[in-house]
Amino acid sequence: MTNEGVKLPRVTNRKIADIFNEIADLLDIDGDNPFKVRAYRNAARTILGYPREMADLVEEGFDLTTLRGIGKELAKKITEIVRTGKLVYLEKLKKTHPPQLEELLKIPGLGPGRVRLLHELLRINSLEDLENALREGKLKKVPGFGPKLIAKIENGIQTRRYEAHRFKLSEALPVAEWIVKILKKTKGAIHVEIAGSLRRRKETVHDIDLVAACEEINDTMVYFLNLPKIQKIVMKGTTRSTILLENGMSVDLRVVSTESFGATLHHFTGSKAHNITLRKMAVEKGMKINEYGIWQGKKRIGGDKEEDIYNLFGMQYIEPEMRENRGEIALAQDHQLPTLITRADIKGDLHIHTTYSDGLASIEEMALQAKRLGYEYIAITDHTEHLKVAHGMDEKRARKQLEEIDVLNEKLDGITILKAAEIDILEDGSLDMPDSILEALDLTVCSVHTRFNLSLRKQTERILKAMENPHFTILAHPTGRLIGLREPYDIDMEAVMRQAKARGCILELNAQPDRLDLNDIHSKMAKEMGIRIAISTDAHSLNDLELMRYGIWQARRGWIEKADVINTLPLTALQKLFREMKG
């Protein structure tokens, strides 16, 4: 095999963004030009959201200043970080600041202004200093620090780990839906909707944002503040309140009049970067967008519906999942937005486990459940021998399964069971199943389950080699990450995608809420490279089959359309595709 495209460990976009955010924190504490601070944060966001690695762009001599929010200075800094692994400017800044000062910014109630004040007046340089000062009652002497703020800071120190926690989409969404259902029944409530990153279906969310349109006389806010399972009321107002639930989730509710609902929903759906871009565009037209509507001078000219905002610029409506300022606004202006995939486009599920390995239901039960969901086909993909913990199948049991599938296909109407397996990619890149079985399968779903800690080079070579196997169909959960639990393993995703493109392999978007792998950025990248994906649930039980919606949402965040996804194909077309892939 060839090593072409496999690179040595390199600076990731995450690292560059972290450096820029750290600079922003330090400048902020210094009281430097707030717009300069914002420029660093904007650039960090642009870099994090960019589908390609800055390291590669630098290598290719790409002009970084063409990226939004990256000018001459920041392009130079990115290049320096990529080339040297560090940034002299940050090193210098760090020298003039106590090393743990930024930690203080994470305490609720402490922003750059107050951190600066504490540093200057009380020489507080760390969390420890802050705790000592609190104990000694020194904070009372600082102007602007009253009893309530001090209590908030004390409280914040204790719970800061809790506050920093992010929740998976699948954890937050049911809670939000539960609250929406309650609030919709309150007197005077006309609309109640989920907003924020939850509405954009981000894989993890920091809190739950809700927006309600109510009549002037309503008891929506009162009910909100009296929901069961409230740990504490963080903030209470007539139009806006925040509660903290017992499970640690923070929930915001905004109550507005019906005529403002569209503007408010849009405002609190975000993303921030998306909204800022639209607001700037409004300003250029001599108008203003705020959370209450669209304004020309003092005159309100729209905002009842979200569509008003997009109509203002003659652009297409942008679905919440796309509102990340990753180029969607320009596309909407040109009326070139993709038609995002929907759950209804899905005709089958290509990653399903049964009792043959670590699944909980039989092949037949899974097939019948899939039929109830309206599918035409499923692929049964039990684990292979190497994966002992999942009771992987040896050759004998694999053969038995194939026979059972033949029998079931004879017996069942309206659903077709495809023969497959989730085949371990071994450390040397070989597939954990003899060719004699591979040949009998309609497709293979291949994945890494061991040796997650190989070097970037070895892990990438392992996968590239596996893809050379003519029986390789789909690369399952391509980065192996478990959200909040396990980092993705080190692979050169661009090299993997180039190989997938060259070999005609499919990449999976695994719909398990703790995987969602490919992520949004990788999905978009695959689409741009012309690689098709399979959105699959990796179901281990009957209920798991309904996780498809999480995969669909992630795909929509990656701008994926029906045509990009192979399991939107009708059965005959899909079978034809698999036959062609086998050559």
Add this chain to the structure above:
DNA sequence: GCCGTTTTCGGCCCGACTGTTTTCAGTCG
């Protein structure tokens, strides 16, 4: 520090809520 049919200066999204103060700065989203 970025950006540009108001291009190389002078803008930069915008408002609610809190706490502390008495008119506002800081924080937050």
